[in-house]
Amino acid sequence: MNSSSTEHRNDPADAPHPEDDRKPDSPTEVTKPSWKYILRTTVREFSADGCTDLAAGLTYRTVLSIFPALIALVSILSLFGQSESSVTAVLDQAEGIVPADMWQTVRPALESILTAPAPGLGLIIGLLTALWSASSYTKAFGRAMNTIHDVPEGRGAIKLNVQMYLLTALFLILGVIGLLIFVLSGPVAQAVGDAIGLGGVAVTIWNVVKWFVLAAIVVLVVDLLYYATPNVKQPKFRWMSIGALLAIVVAVLASLGFFLYVSNFGNYNATYGALAGVIIMLLWIYIINAILLFGAEVDSEIERGRELQAGMxxxxxxxxxxxxxxxxxxxxxxxxxxxxxxxxxxESAGRSQEDPHRTGKPDAQR
Structure with a gap:
């Protein structure tokens, strides 16, 4: 399905509308043969598109982007006076999940983020640095999505960079919202519960509900990566959630399984020594990126199945x-x-060989 040249793409004026009425409008309308075709081609296209190599490149971009992005998050949180408490709360929660080898390597770097400059020049510099650095991951993910959708990048440098910077800024805002929900929601829920006479019951309910809210933010981030980064006009936004939800569920299960293995069975210290934590972190990031690309392949092949079922x-x-x-x-x-x-x-070389006197060289040298 991946043609040898992606430069020859449907002209936007000639291609069918993304929401062509001939396509099935819901997953239940996709026939059983179409689903079998989708499952078979997803696995093949994941390999054909070189998604494992693309995931390795995204892992490199993640390492370059993650710490500037965290510095920007802390700078924004400092506007609310919650930078230290927010990061500390997240670190305390993560410590019980992340393998010890990885935690010993990552925690000092994360704690140093608490020393990020206060609001003002530090905030501006931090945000600009994060947008420049973190957007490199967003743009790299867009290039991977273009490969998956068999489409060349047709947006100019200015247009592409503006779109990716805005999208990265939105991701940072969603990250801030998620951290604020994680840290501030308890006291707010207590205050609301006291006002309506529920007290601790409201806190108990919110402690469950907030995880669904945080999950919704994660789903939105992945949906936006799938929908907004490639140079292709997608169908309705809701269609992109199938691959996103699959990727998120598999990523959570894979993370739990990976951390369980590393904590109880793996012996990376014996092989990598002081670098064990770094190797574990890189391997985990690679797994997550590979799963995200697989989810994108699922969405792409679902769209292909819809189009084939519509006779396209x-x-x-x-x-x-x-x-x-x-x-x-x-x-x-x-x-x-x-x-x-x-x-x-x-052709000029061919004419010279046919007419040796054009070169001015003796016949023996020809």
Whole structure:
């Protein structure tokens, strides 16, 4: 299904509308043969698209992005006077889950974030640094999504960077909201419970509900990565949640299984020594990124199954229009110009061989 060249993509004016009425409108309307086809092609496309290599690249981008992003989060939280308490609460919760080897490596770096500059110049510098650094992951994820959807990047540099910076800023805001819910929700729930006469009951209820709210934020972040980063006009936003939900569930289960194995059966210290914590962290990040890309493949192949069931020729490439083709059209034009120059060089060499006197060299040197 991945054609040899992704530069030849449906023109946005010619491609069917993403919400073409011929497509099944809900998962229940997708036929059993279509689901079998989707499952079979998802596994094959995950390998064909080189998603394991893409996950390795995303792991590198994650390491570059994560600490500047955390510094920006702490800077924003300091506006509410909650930076130290928020990070400390999260660290205390994580300590009981994360393997000891990994925790000994990561915790000092996370605790140093508490020394981030106070609001003011430090906040501005931290946010700008985070947007520049953390957006590298967002852009890399977009390139991986383009590979999965078989579409070239057609957005110009300015347009692409503005979109990715805005999307990264939204992720930071959602992260702040999640941390505030995690830290501040208890006292707020207690105050509301006292006001309505429920007291501790409200706190107990909220301690359960808040995890669903936090889960909803995680789902929204993954949905946005799937929906907004690739250069392709997606169907309705709700269609992207199937792969996202699958990825999140598998990522949680895989994380629990991985941490359980490392804590009880793995012996990374014997192999890597002082680097054991770093290796464990990198391996875990790699697993998460690979799962996220698999979820994206699920969404892509579900869309392919919808299109095939609607009678569209989606066997080789999805019948979705690109968001923009300006940059890819320019690259294609330059590529064709280079082909023409190469052809002229070849033909010129051929004429020289046919007419040896054009080169001015003796016959013995020819």
């Amino acid at each position: 020729p989606a066997e080789e490439e999805l019948q979705l229009p690109a968001r923009d083709t300006k940059a890819s059209d320019k690259r294609e034009k330059k590529y064709q110009e280079d082909l023409e120059r190469g052809r002229n060089l070849r």
